Amino acid sequence: MNQRSEEPVLRTADLVAGYQVRRGLLGRRAEVAAVAGVNLTVREGETVCLVGESGCGKSTLARSVVGLLRPRSGTVLVAGKDTAKLDRAGRLELRKNVQMVFQDPFASLNPRMTAGELIAEGWRVHPGLVAESDRQAEVARLLAQVGLNPKHAGRYPHQFSGGQRQRISIARALAVRPRLIICDEAVSALDVSIQAQILALLAQLQEELGIAYLFITHDLGVVRQIADRVAVMHLGQIVETGTAEEIYQQPRHPYTQALLSAAPSVDDWTDDYTEGIVLQGDTPSPADPPSGCRFRTRCWLAEPRCATETPELAERGGPHLVACHFARPTVPT
Numbered sequence: 001m002n003q004r005s006e007e008p009v010l011r012t013a014d015l016v017a018g019y020q021v022r023r024g025l026l027g028r029r030a031e032v033a034a035v036a037g038v039n040l041t042v043r044e045g046e047t048v049c050l051v052g053e054s055g056c057g058k059s060t061l062a063r064s065v066v067g068l069l070r071p072r073s074g075t076v077l078v079a080g081k082d083t084a085k086l087d088r089a090g091r092l093e094l095r096k097n098v099q100m101v102f103q104d105p106f107a108s109l110n111p112r113m114t115a116g117e118l119i120a121e122g123w124r125v126h127p128g129l130v131a132e133s134d135r136q137a138e139v140a141r142l143l144a145q146v147g148l149n150p151k152h153a154g155r156y157p158h159q160f161s162g163g164q165r166q167r168i169s170i171a172r173a174l175a176v177r178p179r180l181i182i183c184d185e186a187v188s189a190l191d192v193s194i195q196a197q198i199l200a201l202l203a204q205l206q207e208e209l210g211i212a213y214l215f216i217t218h219d220l221g222v223v224r225q226i227a228d229r230v231a232v233m234h235l236g237q238i239v240e241t242g243t244a245e246e247i248y249q250q251p252r253h254p255y256t257q258a259l260l261s262a263a264p265s266v267d268d269w270t271d272d273y274t275e276g277i278v279l280q281g282d283t284p285s286p287a288d289p290p291s292g293c294r295f296r297t298r299c300w301l302a303e304p305r306c307a308t309e310t311p312e313l314a315e316r317g318g319p320h321l322v323a324c325h326f327a328r329p330t331v332p333t
């Protein structure tokens with residue numbers, strides 16, 4: 001194995017990213033850290049699922065990784081290179097190495113371009129990848145690789161079904177031979193049967209090409225089907241991370257337990273510990289997060305120290321990392 005492949009495809013270190021908002025109509029500008037110190041690693045060929053409620057910062061993290069949002073502090077390393085220190089060639093390589101597939105292909109695919117043109121678009125930015133004379137054949141090959149009819153390269157997005165459009169998005173990402181694809185709620189808008197087909201396609205492509213996925217979703221049923229590792233995000237921070245089996249069968253953070261309790265589709269896989277948990281109160285705003293542990297205002301285990309001592313993500317006597325002073329000890333199986 002060469003040295004480069006030992007380097008994780010993606011590593012974020014203490015990543016802080018967010019937005020400037022105005023408080024009140026004439027208020028001063030304030031900084032909202034939607035991502036508040038995230039350490040996340042994705043290795044070659046693995047699928048890491050980032051899960052958490054709406055608004056917890058998943059998309060903000062993705063946008064910081066692909067360079068759409070400049071981190072306030074911390075680092076994003078893609079294939080070992082700090083994305084804040086890239087020259088023009090390095091930025092181009094980043095755009096090639098990390099591709100995104102979004103929830104709504106209608107919004108992300110230009111309706112005036114054919115499937116073939118959409119797939120070939122990346123080669124304008126990376127012309128060295130495929131010779132001009134080979135492009136038509138390569139488009140056909142990519143269409144076939146994602147399970148579409150190569151003869152349909154001349155069709156427009158509206159002439160395909162939702163699942164087929166998502167296959168075009170995947171072919172478009174594959175065309176530039178990325179090392180990491182960030183799937184941001186990529187199957188959330190699809191029917192369950194179509195979802196399963198797209199997830200199977202992604203798994204097959206990973207097997208063939210060794211691509212890594214950072215799979216962002218709020219759907220724990222989807223996570224269960226594809227994740228090697230899971231990172232649970234709450235209000236801009238990772239509160240628990242482990243293998244899919246560890247997270248589902250021995251969730252240690254109260255927030256993870258609550259998420260699993262609210263997901264009936266994974267009932268048969270989780271233990272009794274996650275039954276009947278209903279979170280009380282609203283999710284705090286990232287503009288004004290609680291002191292100490294950010295989950296404490298909704299947590300049934302919270303004690304006074306949770307308001308003053310921020311729990312670090314650590315082993316805490318178990319096999320996987322958790323950020324809670326009262327993390328559930330691992331139950332021997």
Ligand SMILES: Nc1ncnc2c1ncn2[C@@H]1O[C@H](COP(=O)(O)OP(=O)(O)OP(=O)(O)O)[C@@H](O)[C@H]1O
Pocket residue numbers: 019020021032034052053054055056057058059060061218286
């Ligand atoms: N452009 C923006 N300006 C100000 N605040 C924003 C902006 N985009 C997102 N936010 C805020 O940042 C926080 C995180 O949002 P983000 O979209 O990253 O969450 P998410 O977990 O991806 O949610 P969802 O699943 O709903 O997409 C939220 O509180 C959101 O309101």
